[in-house]
Amino acid sequence: MTMITNNLPTAELQRLDAAHHFHPFTDRAALAEKGARVILRGEGCWLTDSEGHRILDGMAGLWCVNIGYGRKELAEVAARQMQELPYYNTFFQTTHVPAIALAAKLAELAPGDLNHVFFAGSGSEANDTNIRLVRRYWQVKEQPEKRVIIARWNGYHGSTLGGGSLGGMKPIHAHGGKIDGIEHINQPYWWAEGGDMSEDEFGLARARELEDKILELGADKVAAFIGEAVQGAGGVIIPPKTYWPEIQRICKKYNVLLILDEVITGFGRTGNWFAAQTFDIKPDIITIAKGLSSGYAPVGGSILSDDVAEVVGSGGDFNHGYTYSGHPVAAAVALENLRILQDEQIIEHVQNVAHPYLAERWAKLAEHPLVGEARLVGLMGSLALVPNKTKGAKFASEEGTVGLRARERCFANDLIMRHVGDRMIISPPLTITPAEIDTLIERATKSLDECYAGLQKDGLLVAQQG
Numbered sequence: 001m002t003m004i005t006n007n008l009p010t011a012e013l014q015r016l017d018a019a020h021h022f023h024p025f026t027d028r029a030a031l032a033e034k035g036a037r038v039i040l041r042g043e044g045c046w047l048t049d050s051e052g053h054r055i056l057d058g059m060a061g062l063w064c065v066n067i068g069y070g071r072k073e074l075a076e077v078a079a080r081q082m083q084e085l086p087y088y089n090t091f092f093q094t095t096h097v098p099a100i101a102l103a104a105k106l107a108e109l110a111p112g113d114l115n116h117v118f119f120a121g122s123g124s125e126a127n128d129t130n131i132r133l134v135r136r137y138w139q140v141k142e143q144p145e146k147r148v149i150i151a152r153w154n155g156y157h158g159s160t161l162g163g164g165s166l167g168g169m170k171p172i173h174a175h176g177g178k179i180d181g182i183e184h185i186n187q188p189y190w191w192a193e194g195g196d197m198s199e200d201e202f203g204l205a206r207a208r209e210l211e212d213k214i215l216e217l218g219a220d221k222v223a224a225f226i227g228e229a230v231q232g233a234g235g236v237i238i239p240p241k242t243y244w245p246e247i248q249r250i251c252k253k254y255n256v257l258l259i260l261d262e263v264i265t266g267f268g269r270t271g272n273w274f275a276a277q278t279f280d281i282k283p284d285i286i287t288i289a290k291g292l293s294s295g296y297a298p299v300g301g302s303i304l305s306d307d308v309a310e311v312v313g314s315g316g317d318f319n320h321g322y323t324y325s326g327h328p329v330a331a332a333v334a335l336e337n338l339r340i341l342q343d344e345q346i347i348e349h350v351q352n353v354a355h356p357y358l359a360e361r362w363a364k365l366a367e368h369p370l371v372g373e374a375r376l377v378g379l380m381g382s383l384a385l386v387p388n389k390t391k392g393a394k395f396a397s398e399e400g401t402v403g404l405r406a407r408e409r410c411f412a413n414d415l416i417m418r419h420v421g422d423r424m425i426i427s428p429p430l431t432i433t434p435a436e437i438d439t440l441i442e443r444a445t446k447s448l449d450e451c452y453a454g455l456q457k458d459g460l461l462v463a464q465q466g
C-alpha cells in the first residue's frame with residue numbers, strides 16, 4: 001500500500017476515505033459521490049484544505065477550538081507528558097499529577113460550590129455519567145424511585161445511547177432507540193414557537209412546562225432536569241431572560257437536581273468562564289468537554305457540587321468510570337489550554353472586543369432580505385432564514401433546504417458556517433480579531449446574497465401556508 005500523506009492528490013485521498021472511513025452524522029453514499037473535503041492544517045481561525053483554500057472557520061471546529069488552531073504550547077505539553085507518564089488510570093485508589101491539577105483548577109474556575117470533577121473522554125460520556133450520578137444520588141438518599149430525568153425537545157447532549165436519549169432529537173432516537181426514564185418538554189424557542197406572546201411571557205410558559213411535567217410524573221419520581229444554557233446543535237437558541245430563573249425556582253421547589261450542559265457554553269463561549277455566570281444559574285452538576293481542551297485532546301467531565309459529591313460519595317463504591325477518565329495527556333493539554341485562556345485574557349477579549357464588535361455587525365445582518373432574526377450571545381450566533389421577513393415564517397420547501405443552500409454558498413466563499421434546518425449558526429474561535437470578524441461578515445453577506453439570488457431564480461422564496 002502507498003504511504004498516505006498530505007502529498008497524495010485530493011481525489012485519491014477522497015477515494016480512500018470513501019472506501020474505509022465511515023463518517024459520523026453523514027450520508028455515506030452522498031459523501032462518496034461528492035468526496036469529502038480534506039483539511040490539512042490550521043492556524044488561528046484559519047484552515048487550509050488539500051486544494052490550497054484558506055478557509056475562515058466560523059465554527060471553531062465543532063464549537064471547540066476556543067483558543068484557535070496551531071498553539072505549539074499544547075503540543076509541547078502533550079509531548080512532555082507522553083514521555084513522563086503517557087497513561088495511568090484513576091481507578092483503585094490511584095491518581096496522578098495532571099488529573100489532580102486539572103480537577104483543582106476546574107474547582108477554582110467553576111462558580112459556587114462546584115468543587116469536584118468526575119472525568120470522561122467526551123461530552124457524551126460525561127452526560128452518561130450524569131445519568132448514573134443523579135440516579136445514584138437519590139438511591140443513596142433512600143428514594144430509589146426518584147430516577148426520571150426531564151430534558152427538552154431539540155436539546156443536544158451527545159450521541160451515546162444515554163446522551164442521545166437525554167437529547168431531544170428524534171432522528172437520533174430513531175436510530176437505536178432511547179433508554180427508559182427520560183422525558184422531554186418543549187424548548188424555549190420564542191422566535192419560531194412564541195406566537196403572539198411576549199418573549200418574557202413565553203420564557204415563563206416554557207419553563208412552567210417543567211413544573212407541569214414534574215406534577216404529572218410526581219416529584220418523588222423525578223431525579224433531575226438537564227438543559228443546555230443556550231441550545232447549540234439545536235440552532236443556537238438563546239432562551240428568554242425569564243426562562244432560567246423560573247427553571248431554577250421549579251427545580252428547587254420540587255427537589256429536582258439541575259444539570260447544566262455547558263459542553264459548548266463553557267470556557268468563555270458566552271463571555272464568562274461558564275454560562276452559569278452569564279445567566280445566573282446555580283446548577284448541581286455542570287457537563288464540560290469541547291472548549292475544555294480547545295479540542296486539542298479528547299476530554300470531558302462533570303463538575304459536581306459539594307452536596308452531590310458528598311451524597312454519592314457516601315454510598316460506597318460508585319460503580320462507574322472510563323479507562324481514560326482523567327487521562328494524563330488530555331488533562332495536561334486541558335490545563336495548558338486553561339492557562340492560555342487565563343493568561344492571555346481571552347475571555348476578557350470576548351467581553352470587551354470580539355463580542356461587542358461582532359454584535360454590532362451581526363445585528364445588521366437582520367436587515368438582509370433573507371434574514372428574519374439575528375441573535376448573538378458571547379461568540380455564539382444564529383440567523384433565521386425566512387421567505388418574507390415575518391417572525392416564525394417557514395419556507396414551503398422541506399425544512400433545511402434553504403439552510404443547506406446557504407451553507408454551500410458559505411463553503412464556496414471559504415467560510416465555514418453551519419446550518420440547522422433553515423437557521424445559520426456561528427461559533428468562531430474566541431481569539432477572532434475585528435479584522436477577521438469583518439472578513440466573516442463580508443463572506444456571510446456575499447453568501448446570503450448569492451443564496452437569495454438562487455432562491456429567486458429557482459422560485460423558492462415561498463412561504464409555507466397556515
Ligand SMILES: *Cc1c(COP(=O)(O)O)cnc(C)c1O
Pocket residue numbers: 121122123124125127156157158159228232233261262263264289290300
Ligand atoms: C457536543 C455536545 C455534547 C457531546 O459531546 P461529545 O464530545 O461530542 O460527546 C454534549 N452536549 C452538548 C451541549 C454538546 O454540544
